[in-house]
Amino acid sequence: MHKKVQALTIPAQRIKIIPDSHPLPKGHDLSDTLIKIRGLKFSRGERMIIDGIDMDIPRKGITAIMGPSGTGKTTLLKLIGGQLHPDAGSIEVDGQNVHKLKTSQLYALRKRMGMLFQSGALLTDLSVFENVAYPLREHTRLSEGLIRQLVLLKLNAVGLRGAAQLMPSELSGGMARRVAMARAISLDPMMIMYDEPFTGQDPISKGVLVKLIRELNNVLDICSIVVSHDVQETLSIADYVYVISDGEIVGHGRPEDCKVSDSEWIRQFIDGLADGPVPFHYPAESVLDDLITGNTKS
Amino acid sequence: MMLLFDKLQSLGHSSLTSLQRLGRGHVFLMQVLPAMEGMLFRPGLLIRQMYSVGVLTLLIIVVAGLFVGMVMALQSYYALVDFGAEDSVSVMVVLSLLRELGPVVTALLFAGRAGSALTAEIGLMKATEQLSGMEMMAVNPIERVIAPRFLAGFLSMPLLAAIFSAVGVMGGYLVAVELLGLDAGAFWSQAVSNVDLYHDLGNGMIKSAVFGFVVVWIAVFEGYDCVPTSDGLGKATTRTVVHSSLAVLGLDFVLTALMFSE
Numbered sequence: 340m341h342k343k344v345q346a347l348t349i350p351a352q353r354i355k356i357i358p359d360s361h362p363l364p365k366g367h368d369l370s371d372t373l374i375k376i377r378g379l380k381f382s383r384g385e386r387m388i389i390d391g392i393d394m395d396i397p398r399k400g401i402t403a404i405m406g407p408s409g410t411g412k413t414t415l416l417k418l419i420g421g422q423l424h425p426d427a428g429s430i431e432v433d434g435q436n437v438h439k440l441k442t443s444q445l446y447a448l449r450k451r452m453g454m455l456f457q458s459g460a461l462l463t464d465l466s467v468f469e470n471v472a473y474p475l476r477e478h479t480r481l482s483e484g485l486i487r488q489l490v491l492l493k494l495n496a497v498g499l500r501g502a503a504q505l506m507p508s509e510l511s512g513g514m515a516r517r518v519a520m521a522r523a524i525s526l527d528p529m530m531i532m533y534d535e536p537f538t539g540q541d542p543i544s545k546g547v548l549v550k551l552i553r554e555l556n557n558v559l560d561i562c563s564i565v566v567s568h569d570v571q572e573t574l575s576i577a578d579y580v581y582v583i584s585d586g587e588i589v590g591h592g593r594p595e596d597c598k599v600s601d602s603e604w605i606r607q608f609i610d611g612l613a614d615g616p617v618p619f620h621y622p623a624e625s626v627l628d629d630l631i632t633g634n635t636k637s
Numbered sequence: 638m639m640l641l642f643d644k645l646q647s648l649g650h651s652s653l654t655s656l657q658r659l660g661r662g663h664v665f666l667m668q669v670l671p672a673m674e675g676m677l678f679r680p681g682l683l684i685r686q687m688y689s690v691g692v693l694t695l696l697i698i699v700v701a702g703l704f705v706g707m708v709m710a711l712q713s714y715y716a717l718v719d720f721g722a723e724d725s726v727s728v729m730v731v732l733s734l735l736r737e738l739g740p741v742v743t744a745l746l747f748a749g750r751a752g753s754a755l756t757a758e759i760g761l762m763k764a765t766e767q768l769s770g771m772e773m774m775a776v777n778p779i780e781r782v783i784a785p786r787f788l789a790g791f792l793s794m795p796l797l798a799a800i801f802s803a804v805g806v807m808g809g810y811l812v813a814v815e816l817l818g819l820d821a822g823a824f825w826s827q828a829v830s831n832v833d834l835y836h837d838l839g840n841g842m843i844k845s846a847v848f849g850f851v852v853v854w855i856a857v858f859e860g861y862d863c864v865p866t867s868d869g870l871g872k873a874t875t876r877t878v879v880h881s882s883l884a885v886l887g888l889d890f891v892l893t894a895l896m897f898s899e
Contacts, residue, residue, distance in 0.1 A: 420773050454773040473774065473776075
């Protein structure tokens, strides 16, 4: 079952396949792929952000994409959602090539995707209730009574039914993300993408978000993609983990295997080491040239 | 020599950047114009923006119009009284307001108040990922956010210019008749007999519609295209006011030359 992922064309000198020692959780079937990424490349100007990634994300379960800041994780989510166009390669979501769809087809696909942005991305001129109702009002012709019931159910699922009438400016960061989660599931999507859900949260909020991501995934039985650099929280809920660095996959496997991996890339990331394959120093001339002899151009 | 090349390179780069922005602005406009039809089915979006862009700009327009009209009357009186032509004060005030000051000053105030607010609002929505969030909810932000603001601004400008001119004339009346003691009948009869509905009022309205289109185009584009940082947002807001003002003044010359040349 797992061989399919191992067979992907990932740069041989860097990739470390994590041993297949743990059984996959029930329902985490890698052969039933929802998102298939092949040879994906994306650059901004001359800087390569994503450099030839291959990835399979199963239809059910939580897949974590981890890696240091600035390595293209959020960009990858935007590419999956069709908000960015790749330089090369393809992304298929539920059998549809995202970047070959017409606008109307892409929007139809997005109705089946939920996305939680790092900031929550709540519409600031609408109340919590109206934010969650927004996709329902835009895409359905449900009666006002039914919309009210659905919205309150979604808010109840994230524990914020009592905050329905608050404005986004009255919410804490953690509450805003929970409202965004309720909004993301309002159309009962087949997948939810979480962009850095734990960043800047206090331990209690982190715990709540971890619990909600796990529970929502279990209850809705969907595909969840969590992009994060919060190691402990992410590993505690993920069924499968991809580790990205400099736009390439440097390892993938189950969370248990990540923790014991001997890959220097993964070790540096998991253990939070200041120096390693991701260097402490930004590339520069030697200290001698730069500071003593003054040979380099400033 | 190297310095010269550096200067040339810098000039070329900034020229290319400006051309790119101009191109993006036109592509953006081509996306916004077809999205207007959505307003037919959701008039509520337009009405909300008309309030935000138009009604909330009313106070500054009324106050400015009143004072401009008063100053115009005063200056005209001082200039004309030496020639015994003070009865023509109303003609000076009304024609200046309808042809030039109404559309131009309203557009400048509109750019400063509503234009900068539009840029800041849209830019902040971009910076806080609200526009991206809408896209991911399969909602086109051009239709839901940009088009209502664009149409509201375009429709509001001629109305605001008309109010500016009307209040300006009243300000001129107050100064000329109530303060300086000119005859009220002469004031109104001179004004009515020397103003042509199409040539003066009509052209003034056309001017204000053109200014409204340009100002609101610049404002929403700057917001939508801004770098989503506090610095980028600040620069975009400044650009809106500066570019809009220059565009209004430049266009005013062109339109005046076309409309009022004999």
